[in-house]
Amino acid sequence: MSSLQGKVAIVTGASRGIGRAIAEGLASKGASVVVNYAGSKDKAREVVQTIEAAGGQAIAVQADVSRVEQIDALFDETFARFGRLDILVNNAGLSIMKPMVDISEAEFDRLFTLNARGVFFALQRAAARMAAGGRIVSVTTGGTATGAAGATAYAGSKAAIEGFSMSLSKELGARGITVNTVMPGPTDTEMFEAAAPLEMKKMAEQMSPFGRLGEPRDVADVVIFLASEEARWVTGQRISASGGAI
Numbered sequence: 001m002s003s004l005q006g007k008v009a010i011v012t013g014a015s016r017g018i019g020r021a022i023a024e025g026l027a028s029k030g031a032s033v034v035v036n037y038a039g040s041k042d043k044a045r046e047v048v049q050t051i052e053a054a055g056g057q058a059i060a061v062q063a064d065v066s067r068v069e070q071i072d073a074l075f076d077e078t079f080a081r082f083g084r085l086d087i088l089v090n091n092a093g094l095s096i097m098k099p100m101v102d103i104s105e106a107e108f109d110r111l112f113t114l115n116a117r118g119v120f121f122a123l124q125r126a127a128a129r130m131a132a133g134g135r136i137v138s139v140t141t142g143g144t145a146t147g148a149a150g151a152t153a154y155a156g157s158k159a160a161i162e163g164f165s166m167s168l169s170k171e172l173g174a175r176g177i178t179v180n181t182v183m184p185g186p187t188d189t190e191m192f193e194a195a196a197p198l199e200m201k202k203m204a205e206q207m208s209p210f211g212r213l214g215e216p217r218d219v220a221d222v223v224i225f226l227a228s229e230e231a232r233w234v235t236g237q238r239i240s241a242s243g244g245a246i
């Protein structure tokens with residue numbers, strides 16, 4: 001893929017897991033990366049240090065992207081430090097896995113406030129401020145394509161992002177900005193580890209013909225491609241990064 005030298009990227013939820021792999025991968029291609037985090041300050045600094053040790057450029061910016069004023073602060077800090085925005089990756093998200101009958105009103109609101117509302121306003125701010133030829137990629141879930149018991153509220157909150165993105169791609173095409181979503185399958189992250197008992201992990205491994213869970217870099221590489229010049233003709237798409245599980 002071509003270099004991302006001179007490009008500026010925001011990656012939300014970039015202190016660990018898939019977000020960290022995306023941030024480090026974009027930086028390895030030359031992009032200056034804003035490593036967003038909500039509460040994991042030390043982990044975000046570790047990501048920045050890793051990028052800098054490899055010769056890249058990055059800053060860590062705290063912002064709870066479920067709150068619109070903090071989304072604004074994240075964008076303002078990006079422009080104050082780098083003067084532009086070329087790539088937005090919406091990766092921050094919350095997972096609550098319960099049968100529909102057990103989801104409380106408070107849990108529903110938490111899921112949709114971050115996963116749907118927060119992404120909507122990050123997309124809105126990017127649409128207003130992103131440079132022509134930019135790239136927007138949002139990480140959703142394979143559950144929007146397949147459904148999964150216990151994922152009704154979570155999958156619904158992520159499906160909203162896919163709807164936002166497909167329509168926004170029609171609005172931003174005239175400026176050469178692409179808008180896509182990436183649907184990971186089961187991926188070996190801290191979030192998955194915390195949510196999945198051992199028997200579920202074994203079942204998830206067998207969902208892929210490769211017989212394993214995805215690694216964060218497996219998903220990140222798809223996102224990095226979509227952020228590249230080579231993906232200029234790909235927009236409004238829901239792309240599976242599931243190792244054949246979806």
